[in-house]
Amino acid sequence: MLSSLRLQNFRCFDALALEVPASGAVFVGSNAMGKTSILEAVCVLVRLQSPRSSRMGRMVQVETPGFGIAGDCWESDRQVRFAARKGLTMKVDDEAVVKQGDYLRAGGLVVWMGNDDLELVRGSAKVRQRYLDFLGCQVDPVYRDHLHRYQRVLKARNLLLKDQFPREDELAAYSGLLVQHGNYLTSSRKQLVALLEPEASTSQATVSSCDERVGLEYVAGSGDDLAASLEMTAERERRLGQTVAGPHRDELRLTINGMAANDFASEGQQRTLALSMKLAQGELLQKQAGRLPIYLLDDIFGELDPSRRNALMAALPKQAQKLITTTNVDWMDDDFAVIEMQSLVAR
Numbered sequence: 001m002l003s004s005l006r007l008q009n010f011r012c013f014d015a016l017a018l019e020v021p022a023s024g025a026v027f028v029g030s031n032a033m034g035k036t037s038i039l040e041a042v043c044v045l046v047r048l049q050s051p052r053s054s055r056m057g058r059m060v061q062v063e064t065p066g067f068g069i070a071g072d073c074w075e076s077d078r079q080v081r082f083a084a085r086k087g088l089t090m091k092v093d094d095e096a097v098v099k100q101g102d103y104l105r106a107g108g109l110v111v112w113m114g115n116d117d118l119e120l121v122r123g124s125a126k127v128r129q130r131y132l133d134f135l136g137c138q139v140d141p142v143y144r145d146h147l148h149r150y151q152r153v154l155k156a157r158n159l160l161l162k163d164q165f166p167r168e169d170e171l172a173a174y175s176g177l178l179v180q181h182g183n184y185l186t187s188s189r190k191q192l193v194a195l196l197e198p199e200a201s202t203s204q205a206t207v208s209s210c211d212e213r214v215g216l217e218y219v220a221g222s223g224d225d226l227a228a229s230l231e232m233t234a235e236r237e238r239r240l241g242q243t244v245a246g247p248h249r250d251e252l253r254l255t256i257n258g259m260a261a262n263d264f265a266s267e268g269q270q271r272t273l274a275l276s277m278k279l280a281q282g283e284l285l286q287k288q289a290g291r292l293p294i295y296l297l298d299d300i301f302g303e304l305d306p307s308r309r310n311a312l313m314a315a316l317p318k319q320a321q322k323l324i325t326t327t328n329v330d331w332m333d334d335d336f337a338v339i340e341m342q343s344l345v346a347r
């Protein structure tokens with residue numbers, strides 16, 4: 001749980017300091033007032049990553065050297081600073097933490113729900129991979145190490161494959177590492193998907209109030225055995241100059257009542273499924289990590305009809321802290337603390 005947040009040179013904010021109630025808050029204001037930026041800052045403070053941008057530099061307020069985010073969360077004072085020259089630095093209770101993994105291990109959990117979540121159903125396989133990775137990194141600290149190493153090896157291996165005459169011994173060394181980290185990701189993602197499926201079905205039934213069966217099928221981009229797949233695709237990857245087998249080619253197929261959700265489901269069903277996937281993420285985090293995540297809900301209510309809106313609010317765990325952004329609160333009947341963006345004058 002987050003009890004306070006302080007920002008410095010973060011996106012549109014020169015400086016900001018606010019107290020956050022235990023049950024959460026609703027940030028209300030017109031467009032471009034910085035609502036999403038506040039939720040994004042919370043996500044960076046807790047998980048060292050943003051759902052909006054993979055580059056920390058983008059979050060630095062223009063014409064300033066770097067940003068700072070700090071806050072009391074889970075009973076410790078956490079601080080994250082970013083400057084182009086120094087990169088990301090972290091402190092917990094004023095003590096520097098060198099490794100991001102250590103910072104994250106002792107930190108909190110997050111579920112992000114945004115209005116582009118529909119991409120989870122309609123978008124490319126990469127979006128669903130990122131969804132699984134965001135969950136995997138939170139339930140299993142080792143997952144993050146394997147993911148980062150896999151991504152680094154993949155990049156280096158692809159560079160080598162672009163070479164007209166790649167060195168065989170170098171390629172073999174990269175293949176060995178790719179298999180080692182790839183196998184870990186494949187088996188973890190497979191397990192996550194098996195655990196997510198029943199949670200997503202339950203959430204879908206709750207939010208849609210219909211008996212819709214949700215199916216999640218994990219299709220491994222490494223085939224049955226990554227080492228064998230690399231051998232089989234050796235000629236093709238030399239021709240294309242890139243690695244064609246491995247978890248970066250994973251797919252997570254989503255179905256409703258047995259039919260592909262991206263092709264056959266209505267827009268309403270797709271939106272509900274996207275919400276259900278996020279609710280399932282929260283349920284799994286709570287079960288696997290034994291703690292409640294913070295729910296960051298960025299402007300999602302405008303797209304929902306009143307019945308789904310209410311069903312979603314009811315489906316969120318009562319005890320969880322929820323930070324919500326919206327342009328108006330007319331629809332809200334819950335007694336959430338409302339924070340008017342205009343009142344946050346220290347910008």
Ligand SMILES: Nc1ncnc2c1ncn2[C@@H]1O[C@H](COP(=O)(O)OP(=O)(O)OP(=O)(O)O)[C@@H](O)[C@H]1O
Nearest residue numbers: 011012031032033034035036037058059060061062
């Ligand atoms: N790095 C940056 N430096 C300075 N300003 C930025 C930076 N990045 C974004 N902004 C500005 O911050 C403002 C707030 O953006 P944000 O997306 O947080 O607003 P919002 O209240 O969520 O808007 P909406 O309701 O339209 O989603 C925008 O005007 C945007 O242009």
